[in-house]
Amino acid sequence: MGIYGALSTAVTGLRAQSFALENISGNIANSQTTGFKRIDTDFLDLIPDAPQARQTAGSVLSQSRSTNNLQGDIRSVSTETNMAINGNGFFVVEPRIGQADGDAVFSGASYYTRRGDFEVDNGGYLVNGSGYYLKGLPIDPTTQNISGSVPQVLRLDNAFLPAAQTTRINYQLNLPQLPKTAQYQESQAVGSELLNAGDFVAITPDVAATTTGSAAVAGSATSTIASAGNTLQIQIGATTRTYAFVSGGGTTMPTIDIADVASDTIGEVLAQIEADMIAQGAVGADVSLVDGNISVTAGNLTDSITITDGTTGSATTGFGFTNGTYDPTVAQATLLSTRVPTVAAQDSNEFIAQSISGGAITVYAENGAPANVQMRWAKVNSTVNGGAERWNLFISTNAEATGAQPMWTRVGGDYAFGANGSPNPAVDSTDLTALMVNGVLIGDVRLQHGANGLTQFADPNGTAEVTALNQNGYAAGEFVSVAVNDNGRVVVSYNNGQQLEVAQVVTANFNAVNQLKRMDGGVFAATSESGEPILDNDGGIIGASLEASNTDISEEFTKLIVTQQAYAAGTRIVSTADEMLQEALNMVR
Template sequence: MGIYGALSSAVSGLRAQAHALENISGNIANSQTTAYKRIETDFLDLIPDAPLNRQIPGAVQAQSRSTNDIKGDIKSVSTGTYIALNSNGFFVVEPKVGQSDGNAVFAGTNFYTRRGDFEIDKDGRLVNGAGYYLKGLPIDTRTGNISGSVPEVIQLSNAFLPAQLSSRINYQGNLPQVPKTTAYNPTVPGSELLDAGDYAGGTTGTPLNQIEAGDNALFLTNTIEGGSITVFAENGAPAVVQMRWAKVDSQANGGTDTWHLYYVSDSNATGTDAMWTRVDTEFTFGPDGSMTAPTGTSIDIANLTVNGVQVGDVEFNFGAKGISQFADVNGTARVTTLNQNGYGAGEFVSVAIADNGRVVATYSNGMRIDMAQVVTAEFNAANQLKRHDGGVYSATAESGEPITDVSGGGILGGSLEASNTDISEEFTKLIVTQQAYAAGTRIVSAADQMLQESLNMIR
């Protein structure tokens, strides 16, 4: 190989250590860059072809190695739209290339990033600190189901949330075997029952469909509270549905345990005007406390109207065994489930990304509506992705095609991934690189001196 070969090897070593220094300096410079992935340096020895008994050391070549599959530390932040990935995936993003007629124009090419510092821009899109826009799938706000298949730049709206009509009331609970109403007297058989004959226009043994305002005080003494809930008309007008249960027959009285459900239809009624309206269904129970009628899982409350607010037909859903009649020493109705599916109109307040990757908008009416589903992508060879400015990557033939995931797995809302650069480790590598470079220069100096000695031999 000779002196010139030694010089060539030494220079290749200097070049390789300079390349390593470049990677180290870049890692240190980006130690505080969100989700930055450090670059490692690999050294490859280049051995010239030679017979076995004449093998000689060769030169060296440096190449970069990505660490895209090594996560940085994840920290909690107060910004609701910041997200991190506790997986090997990447967020799917797209850059904006300009505007046309006031509308943003996007590149039409997917890029991939771990940088999750997304914030809402003036147009309602989620963009990170490097200027890349988050992509996802739209969600049907009525059903909560994903309504698309091709990821697109997430677009949020700060418009009012339209009201949703209450079409269902979910109700579950237990009615006491003996309701301890105000009129109940344990020494008087049947005192816990409501007798329609005691009310204006009522007849004993006949269902009392309405309660006049003048009989309200008496009605309250013969019934127990069944809970109340606010429902909404189609235009968002609220109506408070107050319910009371009246037991009208019992086994102890020689009949069947039978209950009627009433609700306030006009709280401002006076005199002979109807204040309470009966739900047109009888609830009966067997000796074991289970409901024997109605036999389904729900009934319909026809044309529900409260204080002039017309809600319409509402499903009263109690499930398979949602209402029971078990003995209760308190003699009151114990409601375990009471909710409904409507809401009034609301003004946009804020947006956040949940741990399942759902982009959730919050409104002034207290509703939280899923607007979009964040899409992530994984690669079989993530370290073979091509790097670009801003912490983004593009797929290559070596990385393979992206494997998309719409489940939201691994997404952490209100979190941010830090750089995976370890400053102490980089400084250690810096010292080693500096010493290796210095050693290489010594080889060059020694070779130079040997050449000088060779030239001096002819003097």
């Protein structure tokens, strides 16, 4: 090769180091460029053909080596449409080439980038800092599933989100085995936790004690049915009174003077006994004449009546009661089998006292009109009372009702529970047909309980514990903001609290990622060496983040020192070759 060969080889070395210096310069210049991939320099030796004994080191050729597979640091940012990729994928983008009729016109060609600083422009497109527009797959607004397989430029619509009618309410809760209603807490009596149907629907009262064949007349003298020294004991529920009949001294309950003008007739005595029983706690008690017979009624369908008749009149056998307890068994069974279809506004306070709250939820009509659905549960029977564990569910359908207008409406059938606390039979859902609440027609709604959503377990508080209560309707909403979640979904938020996924960001992977062609703006083009893109819907996207340049300043400075020294060494070769040529030329002088 000789001196000229050495000189030529030195020049290739200088050229190679200059190329390396250019790459180092570009890497340092782009150390703060989002998603930048540095370019390293490879050196290839070029060996001339020669016998083995005459081989030389040869010249050098430099070429670039991509680092597209090396990820830069990922940092969080406040812009929710910015995103980074944790992995080897690339965002699919497309450049804008013009505008027609006010709309952007795109090239139709796809490019690939790691630069994820996308923001929404005035046309609703997601564009990054280099002016490239993000592509992805649209999502069906109804099913929220991806529709299509070919990525397209994403454009957001800031129109109102139409209202959605409530069609399903997910409702799960545990009902206490012993509901501690206001009525139960007041009396603590067995059965007081149950809904008293007789307070809300017309049920024939239980005539628990009555005489037969006495043919008494209200205006007849008291002495015809009672004599001085006689007693009459009446027990209604927990109220017991013993009435003593005397002749003289006046009437002061429970003493009755059969000679007193205020109590010397049968009608007067019965009225005074009734007033006294009510005053002593037997609310609703009735003591009167019915078709010539004396009748004592409890005034409700649950209290039994016990009569101890010790009267003997002058003309009859006294009041005429048969001693003993009159148990309202038939009436109680009727009560427990009667279901209350609606509760009038005038009975609402009593109903609330006999039931427990089951939660409330706002539902929406087709036009977005809201309605507040309040739910209450009333236990209607129990094993303690000789029946099954049964509940009824009521909904407040007209909160503005007055008087006899219905305010609460029973929905569904009986909710029966077995000894293990599970529904028996199982209840998966309850359908509410043409539900109307406070004048707002909601339509058909399904209360979805699920396989294990309803239970009846003992609860020390005696209240219903709601574990799930949500619905699928909403009012119309105005566009507020857009963000990208960590699943790569573009999510639009509205002022009605709804978030709608409108698009799926896709990523492109390549078998030979370092064979992509680098272009301006941090984008790459696919080549025959890189292979075709492999699209992925789960490309490790991280929202509200950006990938930094993968340039390491300290590493680049180290390369710079090495390159500078190598270049300086190359210049020494040129100088030495020049001196040797000069010496050769001097030999002929």
